[in-house]
Amino acid sequence: MTSAASRVLAGVGRPVVGAWREARGLAGLFLDTFVAVARGRVRGREVVHQMYLVGNKSVPFVAITLAVLGLISVFQVATQIKQVIPDFTMLGAAFMQMMVREFAPTITGLMVATRVGSGIAAEIGSMVVTEQVDALRMSNADPVEYLLVPRTIAAAVMMLMLTIVGIICATIAGMLIARSGFDVSFKTFLNFQLLDAGDLALGGTKALAYGLAIPVIAGRAGLTARGGSAGVGRATTQAVVATSFAVIVLDFVISGVSYVVFGQ
């Protein structure tokens, strides 16, 4: 085999092998986490503490970004509608539906991936490079059980809550700009008639899926950190990219399955 051909093959094969190894490692960590939860190895106090850190501490960030998202979407869509037919009666209803189905869970998920995912990777990564995780193992405390289980439960619950907060903030912001910029009364805007149980189920499923995926992926990035402060930085970066990407892929998969299977 010529060296050029083998170089091409190596260039294709290396990422594939790397991705396969990464996927296997992640699947293993997911399994470990779920087994620990199923066995009831959950420390309630730590879960509540993590819920505070994941949930309450993210509220300002999620509220601000989702409010701006609400402003942007209503503004863009209303500007488009104005050019075709100046009829804003369904603006609020369509906005609500898009928010609940798609944008509120996904953008909240990306924000949580950014804030909580990088935080988890930085925290666990620092513990790994300062050998605190080895100390845990030495005292017969399983790092998955001790670190990952509380974070996963907290993130899953809090993703749902934060999505609801996000929908409320986006709706209030959208309502205000619809009234001040396009003379749509609050009553006309607050229109739930397009929203049905399927939309709520789809949005809820997405939020829950992101909440389960983010801490495990970020935790793996943290647990595999090597080599001082440079390693912690690398783990944090990797966690942000991997969790954000996971949110986008999960969004596609859940939307696709729901469209093909349920026609939603």
Added chain:
Amino acid sequence: MSAVSGFFASIGQAVLNLLRTFGGACLLLGRVIRSLFPPRFDVHETWRQLYHVGVRSAPIVAVTALFVGAIMVLQSAYFVKRTGATSLLGYGVGFTVFAEVGPILIGLMFSGRVGANNTAELGTMVVTEQVDALRALAIDPLRYLIVPRFIAMMLMLTLLMVLGDLFAIAGAALTSDALLGVDWRVLVANLIESKLLDELVMGVVKATTFGVAISCISCYFGLSVTGGALGVGRATNNSVVANATAIFMLDFVVGWIYSL
């Protein structure tokens, strides 16, 4: 009483932190712009950064964009099916991807990959005293470290956005063909008919402003790291949060200016 004052104290603290970050990033931007006229920066390092920031981010941006196009087709399909207007599919996808969703999601991915990496790298250099070593060698960290990153991020996010738009159309076409049964030629023809050049240009302008913001904010957080490995992790975390907030704010500002 103490609960109330604690509440106000926390709001005040948050506002102060926000203003400090905003001020720090703006001052850094001012210094960067001043060293561009006349150009005083390390050209070799700039090429290296262009490669690291741009070429190395191309795969993740391309894959993200494929999924973004696919997601927007699925979401538009739901509305199209209810109203029966298949001809609007291309317009719906093109408008949302070019003007809004594309720049935001690609900007967020870029902030995660490049912005976070940048803060971590500069932060590590600060805590291991490499930046002080540069100063001791009479090399200005601004010209050697910051300006090349600024140029690379601004230029490369703009170019990556164009690449992303292309891949988003590809993702949309593939999904509509495979999942919805709408021929991809119909979607593309419809997209071309919709004349979305304004939206496309607006999206690319948004990407340029995101590049400026991400470079200034991530460099600011990287240079102000204190306290070892823990400090680097914390700075990286703060940097991505600030970048995400800046992306949404700028997205609204640019969209608003365009509508005037």
